[in-house]
Amino acid sequence: SVSQPLTAADGSTYLIFLPPKWTAAGSHPVLLFLHGVGGINNGDGCRKPGLTTQFPLLDPKYAAKVQHIVIVPVAKQPNWRHHFDSSMALVDMALSQLGGDPSRVAIAGQSMGGHGAYLYASQLAPGRFCAVVAMCGYLDELAPIGDAVPPAVLEPLKSMPIWVLCV
Secondary structure (H helix, E strand, O other): EEEEEEEEEOOEEEEEEOOOOOOOOOEEEEEEEEEHHOOOOOOOOHHHOOOOOOOOOOOOHHEHHHHHHEEEEEEOOOHHHHHHHHHHHHHHHHHOOOOEEEEEEEEEEEEEEHHHHHHHHHHHOOOOEEEEEEOOOOOOOOOOOOOOOOOOOOHOOOOOOEEEOOO
């Protein structure tokens, strides 16, 4: 199941989900899930269905089908840019200690987290993720309203699968 809030080596907070058939010796896909603004300083809230309805890991029937390690860092302030190092340290931990497969690391996010998913995959860690899922994500400083999306943002994304969901 989804863990209670945990504290990383750098003092940041995160949640983790290990699949039912997880073994440290395995080779598991990894998903970095970035929450929306409702999760800021709210590790307990990140476990509640209202905040993570898009990924209902607390439902045992749903969770039984999930085959990947899921890491949910908890932001201390708005904008995932400020949490890049601690988030990526959690991904590195999943790869080095939990049997994560470095060729199958995806990123997903909802609202502020969707923005963070675009930001990480296009600007801060291009080439690090195999896929992006953005739910109600926005580009703001990456492409201000009315402006075209700059080629520097698009270039790293154009060769990977991207799912864009707006509800």
